[in-house]
Amino acid sequence: xxxxxxxxxxxxxxxxxxxxxxxxxxxxxxxxxxxxxxxxxxxxxxxxxxxxxxxxxxxxxxxxxxxxxxxxxxxxxxxxxxxxxxxxxxxxxxxxxxxxxxxxxxxxxxxxxxxxxxxxxxxxxxxxxxxxxxxxxxxxxxxxxxxxxxxxxxxxxxxxxxxxxxxxxxxxxxxxxxxxxxxxxxxxxxxx
Numbered sequence: 001x002x003x004x005x006x007x008x009x010x011x012x013x014x015x016x017x018x019x020x021x022x023x024x025x026x027x028x029x030x031x032x033x034x035x036x037x038x039x040x041x042x043x044x045x046x047x048x049x050x051x052x053x054x055x056x057x058x059x060x061x062x063x064x065x066x067x068x069x070x071x072x073x074x075x076x077x078x079x080x081x082x083x084x085x086x087x088x089x090x091x092x093x094x095x096x097x098x099x100x101x102x103x104x105x106x107x108x109x110x111x112x113x114x115x116x117x118x119x120x121x122x123x124x125x126x127x128x129x130x131x132x133x134x135x136x137x138x139x140x141x142x143x144x145x146x147x148x149x150x151x152x153x154x155x156x157x158x159x160x161x162x163x164x165x166x167x168x169x170x171x172x173x174x175x176x177x178x179x180x181x182x183x184x185x186x187x188x189x190x191x192x
Contacts, residue, residue, distance in 0.1 A: 009045055076105040079100040105164070165188060
C-alpha cells in the first residue's frame, strides 16, 4: 500500500513567490512564536484528489485510466487570490491560498479523477471540492490569537498565475521531518 494523491505541480517561480508569501504571513500573523508548520517550498502543489492508502493494482489502474480520461482536457491557467483558513481565518488549523478558475477547469479535473477513483474501488469525496493551495498548518496554542487582515490579503499573492500543463500522481511518505513526495506518473494535458 502507498499513500497517494494527484496534484498540479507548480513552477519554480510560483514556488518562490509562495515561499515569500509564507514569510510575509509569518511577519504579520499574530504574536511572536506563533507556531506554523509551513509546507516546504519543494512540496508546494495543488491537490486534485487525495487517494489515501492504495494498492499497487489500484495505482496501475490509475496509470492506465487517467491518460484516456484526460485526453479531452486542455492545458489552462488559474490565478491565486487571497489567504484563507480552514475552518476559518480567525481560528485556522490550515492556511491556504484561494484559486480563481473562471473556466472551472480544476473542478472538472477533480470530477474526472473522482469518478475514476470510484471505478477502482475508492471512495468519492464526500465534501465539495474547493481548489486551494495549502501553505501551512497551525499548531494550536490557546493563549495566542492568530491575526491576519479580514480580507486575507498578503503582498505578493493576488494575481499570481499558475499554468497547468500536466498533473502528477505522487506517493507521499510521512517522515519525522515532514512528508517526502515521489512522482509515480506524469499525465500531460493536451495543448490543442
